[in-house]
Amino acid sequence: MNNTADNNGTTKSQPQKKLLTQNSELRKEGIYNWTIPAFAVKLPDGSNFNACPQAGACAKLCYARSGAYRFKNVRAAHIRNLLLCRDSPDEWEKRMTEELQHKRHKGKWIRIHDAGDFFSDSYLSAWLRIMDASPDVRFYCYTKEISRFKRLVEPAETGNFLWCYSLGGREDHLIDLEHDRHADVFPDAEAVAAAGYTDQTESDLLSVLSESPLVGIPANEIPHLKKRQGSETFGSLQRVLDAKLAEKNIRAARRAFHLAS
Numbered sequence: 001m002n003n004t005a006d007n008n009g010t011t012k013s014q015p016q017k018k019l020l021t022q023n024s025e026l027r028k029e030g031i032y033n034w035t036i037p038a039f040a041v042k043l044p045d046g047s048n049f050n051a052c053p054q055a056g057a058c059a060k061l062c063y064a065r066s067g068a069y070r071f072k073n074v075r076a077a078h079i080r081n082l083l084l085c086r087d088s089p090d091e092w093e094k095r096m097t098e099e100l101q102h103k104r105h106k107g108k109w110i111r112i113h114d115a116g117d118f119f120s121d122s123y124l125s126a127w128l129r130i131m132d133a134s135p136d137v138r139f140y141c142y143t144k145e146i147s148r149f150k151r152l153v154e155p156a157e158t159g160n161f162l163w164c165y166s167l168g169g170r171e172d173h174l175i176d177l178e179h180d181r182h183a184d185v186f187p188d189a190e191a192v193a194a195a196g197y198t199d200q201t202e203s204d205l206l207s208v209l210s211e212s213p214l215v216g217i218p219a220n221e222i223p224h225l226k227k228r229q230g231s232e233t234f235g236s237l238q239r240v241l242d243a244k245l246a247e248k249n250i251r252a253a254r255r256a257f258h259l260a261s
């Protein structure tokens, strides 16, 4: 319980806010959700924090940086979540573990993040401990933290956790596009089908449960983002960025070689 002062200046107890929520989409499927802000965020103390360290092309097309996600109360709640798990990790882990023991979560799926990502090893490791302590609950996520997952999650073989690598990030090149389960965001459902990917529109859980590991997401109906994306996918846009970066590195290496010789 939190102690807060009411309008009369007296102190009263308030129930602590739940950490897991349900948005309208996920509620239909009985899925609970934990989230933090997307990408670069200005914190109340004036500092900046990147909650998606491996975001690449996706950052300019991110649904979680527009619309309802920008509402003051929504942003404040997401920032509160971030500060709790980043700055008071023990308290957050304890509260999350306790909340998950409630019977309403038994047999249910928890989607970790509809914005933000696993921003540090310690944050991801805390989630793995929470999952271990919650064997009756199932967890899933999309992530662009490919190297972190290959190092910490793939070897752990956590039985109640499934994930889907997500294209559009700076570590796309580490995804085995033939064998690793991964998702790409396409301009529309026709483009998903044409590429031979499984459309996850019917259920978000197809991201981790579809037979094929190739998962396609039609872009959200957000006009300015759809216009910016054009006929590309997040993956194809990232490949362009990667090629530009590679060219830049080659030019820099050539310059350094000429200077040294």
Ligand code: SF4
Pocket: 038, 039, 051, 052, 054, 055, 056, 058, 059, 061, 062, 063, 064, 065, 114, 115, 116, 117, 144
């Ligand atoms: S990683 Fe996800 S939440 Fe973060 S900027 Fe990219 S699309 Fe948005």
